[in-house]
Amino acid sequence: MKLSVVGTGYVGLVTGVCLAEIGHHVTCIDIDEIKIEKMKNSIVPIYEPGLTELMTKNMEEDRLVFTANHEEGFKDADIIFIAVGTPENEDGSANLTFVEEVALSIAKTAKKDTIVVTKSTVPVGTNDRLQILINENKLNTIKVEVVSNPEFLREGSAIYDTFYGNRIVIGSNNEKAVQQLTELYKPLAIPIYSTDIRSAEMIKYASNAFLATKISFINEIANICERVGADVEKVAAGMGLDKRIGSAFLKAGIGYGGSCFPKDTKALIQIAGNVAYDFELLRGVVNVNKKQQRMVFEKLVENLGNLQRKKIAVLGLAFKPNTDDIREAPSIIITNELTKAGAYVCAYDPIATENAKKTLDSSIVYAEKLEDAIKDADAAVILTEWSEIKNMDLNIFKSMKYPLVIDGRNIFELSDIKKLQIEYHSIGRSTINSYDQLSLNS
């Protein structure tokens, strides 16, 4: 099939490349001409494991091309995927400007019957409105069928998720369109769940909101564990053994970040609000997350006191490992608080530093190596569970001025930490302070 994918971000580019890999001819379109030029030269503009190799392979095998010109990109398309951003408006609702621009552009330039597949996360009712928008603005006598096909991939494992996802959701009342999409996805051998458009749109928000709820729930449990002397890691493991609960998304930490959970939870609260429904539970989830994102900073102040001129090593900036994405990363909030408090922040991230430089306070210094960030620091905070940080030689903490470590991701075993002379605080687990004990004993 001949496909076009509009938007070459984390979703669009991965989708385009994977669809080419299963044999389709794909044209990826983006308004960002610099991005398009890069991709034409086999440069992937984002960090996503495995993407460069797969993209280059499919370009060489003539199944993948790039253009900044919508008309050229739509010319031969049997199916057009919309994968542009739907960022958050100030009131928390989803900004549909980019999606609507693409729909209008399809209406004005498409010259053959086509299916328009919305992969972008859009509020319930949006696809119906896009259908009307296209029908009312069509310049050619063609049939355009709008279908909802929400995306469930995760950054950092986007290619794996595309090939081995749990389900593909197709929302449409048009049997022919569903059949054509089923055919398109057949080589992936992933179960297809076909439903009406509005339910498909809601499945996306409900799924993200549910996962966010699990995270806020376990974070609340973690905060209680700290006060009652239980260990959240053990609690989560014990809970997860119950298949009805499941062990996924029960990792306590510094709250969820990223380009989707924060915006999609707020958008769903808005979607509910628009029909006069107060989604109380989800408001709680969002508020708990706000509180949790500040937790590392608060633990730091509690244990170090005044942060003026203190060197704080910030280990990890990306919102999760294996991505360069720092959109809504807890590191933004924490480094802001640190700089506001007069601390000298020395940050290290294996991949996300370039993006961080564009977003974080200009006073932040970026270390080339993990050990450079830690050396002579008054405290270190761990914000992303990169394997490089997880597997670091713990003796590096000896080079700190005072070995206070606040681990926001519970990446170290307490038994390993006990072997060091260190003051170690994590989330929902007991504090280890062998440094003070040792200094008292000596």
Ligand SMILES: NC(=O)C1=CN([C@@H]2O[C@H](COP(=O)(O)OP(=O)(O)OC[C@H]3O[C@@H](n4cnc5c(N)ncnc54)[C@H](O)[C@@H]3O)[C@@H](O)[C@H]2O)C=CC1
């Ligand atoms: N990032 C993720 O892991 C996931 C994102 N989603 C959803 O997918 C959508 C896209 O997300 P991302 O890929 O993260 O976005 P992104 O921000 O990484 O990329 C969006 C791309 O669209 C391009 N664009 C904007 N307007 C355009 C236009 N008129 N024509 C052509 N290109 C245009 C931008 O230049 C940019 O390259 C969002 O609705 C998001 O909620 C869904 C699942 C996973």
Ligand SMILES: O=C(O)[C@H]1O[C@H](OP(=O)(O)OP(=O)(O)OC[C@H]2O[C@@H](n3ccc(=O)[nH]c3=O)[C@H](O)[C@@H]2O)[C@H](O)[C@@H](O)[C@@H]1O
């Ligand atoms: O709509 C989206 O954009 C995507 O959002 C998430 O994917 P992603 O944001 O890439 O990453 P996750 O692995 O879900 O992590 C999100 C955040 O939750 C945090 N998290 C995750 C799991 C956990 O147990 N605890 C926890 O704090 C992570 O550190 C991260 O900050 C969903 O997992 C995807 O299914 C969805 O497609």
